[in-house]
Amino acid sequence: MMQAGVSSYAFGWAVNAGKFTPEALIDFAVEQQVSVVQFGDHVPLNQMEPEALAALAAKARSAGVEIETGARGLTSAHLEAFLGVSRRLRSRLLRFVVDNGEYRPDVDTIFHLIRDALPDLQAVGVTLAIENHDRLPCATLRRLVDGWASAHVGICLDTANSLGAGEGIHEVIKALAPVCVNLHLKDYRIERLPHLMGFTVTGRSLGEGDLPVRKVLDAVRFHNRCQTAIVETWPPPENEMSATLAKELDWAKRSVNVLRALLNEPATKSFVPTLNVS
Numbered sequence: 714m715m716q717a718g719v720s721s722y723a724f725g726w727a728v729n730a731g732k733f734t735p736e737a738l739i740d741f742a743v744e745q746q747v748s749v750v751q752f753g754d755h756v757p758l759n760q761m762e763p764e765a766l767a768a769l770a771a772k773a774r775s776a777g778v779e780i781e782t783g784a785r786g787l788t789s790a791h792l793e794a795f796l797g798v799s800r801r802l803r804s805r806l807l808r809f810v811v812d813n814g815e816y817r818p819d820v821d822t823i824f825h826l827i828r829d830a831l832p833d834l835q836a837v838g839v840t841l842a843i844e845n846h847d848r849l850p851c852a853t854l855r856r857l858v859d860g861w862a863s864a865h866v867g868i869c870l871d872t873a874n875s876l877g878a879g880e881g882i883h884e885v886i887k888a889l890a891p892v893c894v895n896l897h898l899k900d901y902r903i904e905r906l907p908h909l910m911g912f913t914v915t916g917r918s919l920g921e922g923d924l925p926v927r928k929v930l931d932a933v934r935f936h937n938r939c940q941t942a943i944v945e946t947w948p949p950p951e952n953e954m955s956a957t958l959a960k961e962l963d964w965a966k967r968s969v970n971v972l973r974a975l976l977n978e979p980a981t982k983s984f985v986p987t988l989n990v991s
Contacts, residue, residue, distance in 0.1 A: 715934065715942045717972045718742070718749025718781070720897065721756045722945040723965040726957050728755050735769050742778050745969045750778055751895075751943045754785035754810060758802070759794045766801045773802070781806045781895070781941065786813030787823060787843075792830050799839045806895055806941065808842040808869040817848065823857060827866055834865040842869035842895040847877030851888035858892045867894030867938060872924055873901050873947070876914060882924060890932040898972060899945040900924040916947025919968035926975060934980050942976065944968045 719742055727733040735758075738750045750773070752758055758766065773780050782804045784795045792809075799807050811823060818826070827841065834841055845854055845868065858866055870893040875885045900922035903914050920926055933939045946964045950957045 715896070715930075715939055715976055716749050716779070717747045717969065717976055718751055718779075718941050718943045719745070719747055719965060719969055720751040720753055720783075720943045720945045722753045722897075722899075723968065724961060725755065725946075726948065726950065726954070726961050730954055730958065732958060736772055739769075739773055739776055739778050741965070743776050745966060745973075747969055747973065748778055749781060749941050749943065751781040751783060751806075751808065751941075753783040753808075756783075758782060758798045759784070759791075763801065766798065770802045780804050781808065781943075783808040783810075785810040786816055787811045787818065787826055788816075789826060789829060792826065792841075793833070796830075796833055796837055796839060800837050805838065806840050806842055808844055808895055810844050810846045812846065812848055820849075820853060820857065824860065827857065827861065831861065831863060831865065835863075840865050840867060840894050842867050844869035844874065844897070845871055845878075845885065845889060846874045850878055851875060851880055851885055855888045855892060868892045869895040869897060870933065870939075871897040871899060871945075872929055873897075873899040873914075876901075882929065886929055886932040890929075891936045891938070893933050893936065893939045896929070896933050896939050896942040897945050898924070898926065898929070898942055898968070899947060900926070900968070901947065915949055916964075918946065918948075918964040918971075919944060920971040926971070927978075930975055931980050942972060944972055 724733050742750050780802045782799045787809050868889045870889045900917040900919045901914055902917050902922045905912050948961045948964050
């Protein structure tokens, strides 16, 4: 059974406002009765002192919470640094966004980076989860992962990011559910503008938007590779930061409650057949 978890990206506004600490995310997970926390790249764990990482790892172990690490900008040096962080935090999963600003490696470069990292991933016991994130189409990501047939390489399937690559959720789950090792559940609403000349995409609390949450969970569970389902949110800001932070916290709590309830339900047959990406 997949474990329910929460990401620091459920608290993006709090992170931006300097109102977030890694320890607070562990406390939130304990309060909301989930067993996994995932730190995104906006919480730079690689810049923490070894003593601080050790204290964070000890707090998580004491609380019975697992840590997953996250980074952005797939380079050999960054991979090496975050493998070290993952080892210190006993993280079994390292989620990576490939691009970082102007750094946008081509597919051959990504392929070779993964190839060179495989021995270290296997030695440390960490699974590298490449996130679908705007630029690369799902078929390309699928081929990158299929090329290794390794338990230590998979996809972090984000339910909203591929909208930036012009791909909807049904395309995403067809292509990536079979190789999904980590799931980011992020709900959204797509609405036509009042003047009818375009659309907006805005975040919603899980279960309150357009995301077919049960279908996504069923597709991923059917292939039995994904170990953790992680809540992220995109709450639109309010006029005052205090109100924004209050809404963000409320959305995180409500979303986690929805996820926990859904994971306790039996799977259905609502998954979509796998897309042929060969």
